[in-house]
Amino acid sequence: MDFEPPQRLVRALGESYGDAAADWLARLPALTGEALTSTGRELTVDRVVAPGGRSGLVLLVTCPDGTPAALKIVPPGAAPGLERAALAHWNGWGAVRLLDDGPGALLLERLHPEVSLRSLPEAKALLEAAGTVRRLWVEPPTGHGFETVTERTARQAEPMRARAAADPGLEPLVSAARAARDELTGSSTELLLLHGNFRQSKVLAGERAPWLAVGPEPLVGERAYDLARLVRDRVEDLIASPAGPASARRRIKKLADALDVDRERLHGWTLFRAVESGTRALAAGRRQEGELTLEFAGWL
Numbered sequence: 001m002d003f004e005p006p007q008r009l010v011r012a013l014g015e016s017y018g019d020a021a022a023d024w025l026a027r028l029p030a031l032t033g034e035a036l037t038s039t040g041r042e043l044t045v046d047r048v049v050a051p052g053g054r055s056g057l058v059l060l061v062t063c064p065d066g067t068p069a070a071l072k073i074v075p076p077g078a079a080p081g082l083e084r085a086a087l088a089h090w091n092g093w094g095a096v097r098l099l100d101d102g103p104g105a106l107l108l109e110r111l112h113p114e115v116s117l118r119s120l121p122e123a124k125a126l127l128e129a130a131g132t133v134r135r136l137w138v139e140p141p142t143g144h145g146f147e148t149v150t151e152r153t154a155r156q157a158e159p160m161r162a163r164a165a166a167d168p169g170l171e172p173l174v175s176a177a178r179a180a181r182d183e184l185t186g187s188s189t190e191l192l193l194l195h196g197n198f199r200q201s202k203v204l205a206g207e208r209a210p211w212l213a214v215g216p217e218p219l220v221g222e223r224a225y226d227l228a229r230l231v232r233d234r235v236e237d238l239i240a241s242p243a244g245p246a247s248a249r250r251r252i253k254k255l256a257d258a259l260d261v262d263r264e265r266l267h268g269w270t271l272f273r274a275v276e277s278g279t280r281a282l283a284a285g286r287r288q289e290g291e292l293t294l295e296f297a298g299w300l
Helices: 007-017 017-040 080-090 121-138 149-168 168-187 223-231 235-240 244-258 263-283 289-299
Strands: 044-048 055-063 068-073 098-102 107-110 114-118 192-194 202-205 209-214 220-221
Touching: 007 017, 017 055, 017 068, 017 098, 017 107, 080 107, 080 192, 114 289, 121 202, 121 209, 121 223, 121 244, 149 168, 149 220, 149 244, 149 263, 168 263, 168 289, 192 223, 223 244, 235 244, 235 289, 244 263, 244 289, 263 289
Parallel strands: none
Antiparallel strands: 044 055, 055 068, 068 107, 098 107, 114 202, 192 220, 202 209
């Protein structure tokens, strides 16, 4: 099958996997052809979803019985097995339903990829997001292979330190974020299955349910970690508003109260995740994104 992968995917994989991404992208047409039959169904491609996501190629397909579906093809580094395990455990509860799978591919129920919570006014979007993420916080399966919040954030903390060493102006924020992380991981007791990358654009409109989560990067830990990325959604709007800092603090309060999460823990994880994302964006050359995210972090 010949096609051009979406440029957003090409850029994101290049940042994450370097030369290995180029090799996988070169093999993507062949991998796609295999995936269309390896799920045990002869699938007909309707179109490639563009701009699509940043972790894998998504195609809208039709099953032999006429059922519309979505086929997601991801590189090994994106841990498709963990996404598969999380979706299977949720079994459609708050998340897209896994219909079938093959090597490196997931066959999913079809949602509306162009309609995410970002299409709603902010207040409504946050309300629907809270209702969706609440459903995902369940006990993980026995014998699961998911990493913990402590393990994931330990991996992320070292590149942050290195970035601060290269740019001393970042040192105060990075030190504060790392200190928050150390305190939070040392006192956490929750071990629930988390989405891992939950934000408004990861919640799409569906037929079976109004809104369903997609694209998990699953791990286990406390709920406050999972909410932290949602706090800075639409950060460009917050930065452009003179009331941005107050709005950010209100979001923390509103989300913490709505989901019975400790405000201080949500504040701490919001700081850590914003600084981690901002420094990573700077390292990848996405300067505007990095500066906006770090300005947000500075408000906290």
